[in-house]
Amino acid sequence: MPELPEVETVRCTLEPELRGETIHAVNIREPRLRWRLEPLRFEKWIANRTILNIARRGKYLVFEMENSGAMLIHLGMTGVLSLAKRSHEVQTHDHVIFELNKGRKLVFNDVRRFGSIDAFCIDNLHEHPRLKHLGPEPLEKEFNGDYLYERSRGMKLSIKNFVMDSRRVVGVGNIYAAEALFRAGIHPKTPARRVGRNRCNLLVEAIKQILSAAIDKGGTTISDFRNGYGEAGYFSQSLSVYGREGEPCVRCSSSVRRIVQGGRSTFYCAKCQRG
DNA sequence: AAACGCGCCTGCGGGC
DNA sequence: TGCCCGCAGGCGCGTT
Numbered sequence: 001m002p003e004l005p006e007v008e009t010v011r012c013t014l015e016p017e018l019r020g021e022t023i024h025a026v027n028i029r030e031p032r033l034r035w036r037l038e039p040l041r042f043e044k045w046i047a048n049r050t051i052l053n054i055a056r057r058g059k060y061l062v063f064e065m066e067n068s069g070a071m072l073i074h075l076g077m078t079g080v081l082s083l084a085k086r087s088h089e090v091q092t093h094d095h096v097i098f099e100l101n102k103g104r105k106l107v108f109n110d111v112r113r114f115g116s117i118d119a120f121c122i123d124n125l126h127e128h129p130r131l132k133h134l135g136p137e138p139l140e141k142e143f144n145g146d147y148l149y150e151r152s153r154g155m156k157l158s159i160k161n162f163v164m165d166s167r168r169v170v171g172v173g174n175i176y177a178a179e180a181l182f183r184a185g186i187h188p189k190t191p192a193r194r195v196g197r198n199r200c201n202l203l204v205e206a207i208k209q210i211l212s213a214a215i216d217k218g219g220t221t222i223s224d225f226r227n228g229y230g231e232a233g234y235f236s237q238s239l240s241v242y243g244r245e246g247e248p249c250v251r252c253s254s255s256v257r258r259i260v261q262g263g264r265s266t267f268y269c270a271k272c273q274r275g
Numbered sequence: 276a277a278a279c280g281c282g283c284c285t286g287c288g289g290g291c
Numbered sequence: 292t293g294c295c296c297g298c299a300g301g302c303g304c305g306t307t
Contacts, residue, residue, distance in 0.1 A: 002300055003300090003301090006300070032284095075300090076302085077301055078299085080284080113284055155277080156277080157279090166302080174301085222300065224297080225300070279307080281306100291293105
């Protein structure tokens with residue numbers, strides 16, 4: 001579910017609430033997430049430490065704790081990380097509950113368990129196996145038309161799958177890849193090497209704009225996504241093609257098409273988007 | 276190297 | 292009513 005704008009929305013809502021909070025205990029109700037949780041690692045790096053701040057790298061939340069502790073949280077497809085009161089009644093799929101000050105809790109709920117949580121020493125942050133292969137942040141200057149053009153030369157795979165590969169650029173998932181390609185007027189099946197300099201510039205700008213706009217509206221809620229307060233986001237009403245198969249294109253009114261690429265649905269307008 | 280496909284999970288809606 | 296199928300915001304891994 002969550003792509004970069006959704007994770008950033010969670011970060012923005014949680015960070016002011018959690019800064020300075022202490023994690024007094026971690027209740028692991030279901031350790032079998034994407035990778036198995038190791039209780040001893042939580043004891044070692046998280047328990048009884050104060051949260052200094054919450055950062056983000058791609059779709060990962062990075063909790064910086066006092067005394068060199070760190071915690072990495074990925075929401076997978078259906079993960080929800082939200083604040084709860086002392087009176088919180090445990091819900092189905094509440095897998096990890098962090099006990100904070102005055103009985104407050106931070107609850108990780110994840111129906112499909114594709115999410116992950118890990119605790120470690122922050123000195124090893126950049127060597128973490130989940131982080132070390134990640135490409136640049138899409139909203140940073142490092143991600144620009146020249147970068148996209150140079151990295152994609154000789155690449156036969158589709159431009160959509162290219163921008164969804166976190167080694168090339170992080171945070172662009174199935175929804176925003178489709179939306180950015182629509183905005184840039186590029187057919188999703190175009191081989192990456194066939195996208196020239198001009199269109200690389202257009203696509204990078206489209207990605208930056210769509211991600212920024214989605215962050216401003218609190219992310220896209222299709223069904224599961226919630227921010228740190230458990231509230232839905234409002235960007236779904238701004239989507240141009242995603243989930244709109246058979247409906248009229250917002251630009252030219254021809255019917256939005258759905259195809260499958262790499263086992264995932266892609267939505268596009270055959271008239272507005274060219275290969 | 277690069278580029279596919281598969282598998283991990285649960286739940287929901289549609290067709291029969 | 293109930294069963295089966297396809298589908299869902301991700302991503303690592305194994306195989307060619």
